[in-house]
Amino acid sequence: MVAKNSAGKRSAAILDPKAVARLKERFQKQNVALVVAFFAILLVAPLLPGFKGWMAGQAALVIVYIIAAQGVSILCGYTGLVSVGHGGFLAIGAYTAALLTKHLALDLILSVIAGAITAGFVGMLMGLIFLRLAGPFMAIGTLGFAFFVGAVVNNVKVFEGREGISLPPNRIFGQVIGDTEFYYVAVAFLAGVTIFIFSLVRSSLGRALKSLRDAEKAAQSCGVNRLQYRTLAFTVSATITGAAGALNGLITHYVSAEVYSDIWYSVDILVAAVVGGSAMLMGPIVGGTFVAMLPFVLETLADFSFILKGAVLIAVLMFAPAGVCEVVARPFRAWRRRRLEVAGHGTTPPAPELRVVASKGEP
């Protein structure tokens, strides 16, 4: 969904380009300030009086979900690709970290990074296969991948199947840490990934990916190597989701096929990205929180949480196809655009007619 002004008249003459640039910089600073404020709240939260120990663990789980959704959002938001198999990367990250922690007693941070790298490597291999396919085929192929990973962890001995692998307490630099410390680790990873995506989207790489998403042929004719960039995006996305998986396994101290062979894990992550709005920084954060909190809030009503999740998903697709965050952000964006117009022209322009151009996907 792209909201457009009647562009022809406006772009003709900006009287004061400096003022526009200043204003743009200010808006950028506001964006950064919002994100910083968000993380400040996350950092202070455990110090608040009403905060109890179990909340830290629960919050860390929510953050894990958010990171996983961020991984997916790189693909379906900024690159225009869809993976329904990211649960597979989640599992790969979790099992890598779990095996390293159990057998080598590796440090928490190191095993998370190892999990992320392993998932990224597998992601690269999968990307080489799947990225040659048109969207729907890719969706099915990646779903098959998640299914395959599920079959492997269920049946290969090392992964201990449904019995699962129980893990010792987590250690950082040899120190045993509890849930609250783990929460801070999770927040740190979340911050890292968020900053990464923030700068990725604004880099030349991000622009190349978005140009491939919006006009594939045009981008290619400008020299953007489709397969190369998309493989890179797929790898990065798998890496991030792998890190989420590793965190997920380590915080619960338990990794089993019961959990990770569930292919609908993959679907949940995708739903989180879609509901929140995958092309926005806040999207996966809102969507991930929604999906992760739902079964927690409706603990005794698991089936009802399924129904609610489905209903919310369908409602979002019908009324806010670009995600909940996009709807919330829309008036602010319109206001900023007006401010920019005023700054550029010195006067209030005639109210621009807002035209909504629905994207019809690939032609």
Add this chain to the structure above:
Amino acid sequence: MLGQQLISGLATGSLYALTAIAVVVVFRNTRTINVAQGDFSMIAAFVAVLFLKSGLNYYATIAATVAFTVLLGIVVERLVMRPIADSDWLTLFTATLGVYYIMHGVAGWIWGRDTKAFPVTFNPTPVEIFGVIISEGHLINMGWAGAIGVVLFIFFRYTKQGIAMRAVTDDPETAKLMGIPVRFIVMLTWGMAGFLGAFAGILIAPILYVSPQMMDEVLIKGYVAAVFGGLYSIPGAVVGALMIGVAENLAGGYLGSHYKTATAFVMIVALLALRPQGLFGIQKRREI
């Protein structure tokens, strides 16, 4: 031994074929990868249990269940899919995910998450035909699947609606201009998905038993089979489904049951890497 494995593979494959055909029919008419296809079957199985317990006989149960599921398909189309029919495929796909969640939740709510036995079981004593020993269940399943295949063939070949449906598949715009009621055909498509889903559910229920997640694996295999036909060709999907059934059974028989579930994925990776357009798919020129 080999003959046995082949036959039971074909029997399982023919059940996958029902799901695969439904996936193909819905995709080529509406660009929707239908995640809820498995749930049509799952709901059908539960409803069939209900009918059977209330004393209806097997055939009346099938008729009633099919009617119910066809209606369910149409309701899904009207309430969920039609308002967003013009969206891109990802939105449509995600919407069926929503339907999946809702149906899953409703089934779990009403009937519970535990696996239940299906009241109809087949005679376990196998019959011998041409030196190959076949269980009665396999025979019955193959019979039903074959009969449905014939019905579909007649429908697409000789009936007005079937021909109209093929026209919509080939070119919805032109079909509309020629006076074909495209909306009605799309509704019919979802009805057909319900029809095929009902049979898949009732026939699989004695093998996999009845639970909300009974169809998850079958659905994935149906997808893989559908990809064999390039998500477009019904014969391709059927061949794909039979191949998956046989390959899976052979892998299970000779390599051990661990490898059974992974077979479908290995097949799809090989297929997608070698022939991305599907086994029988036509390479469509991509538009700019």
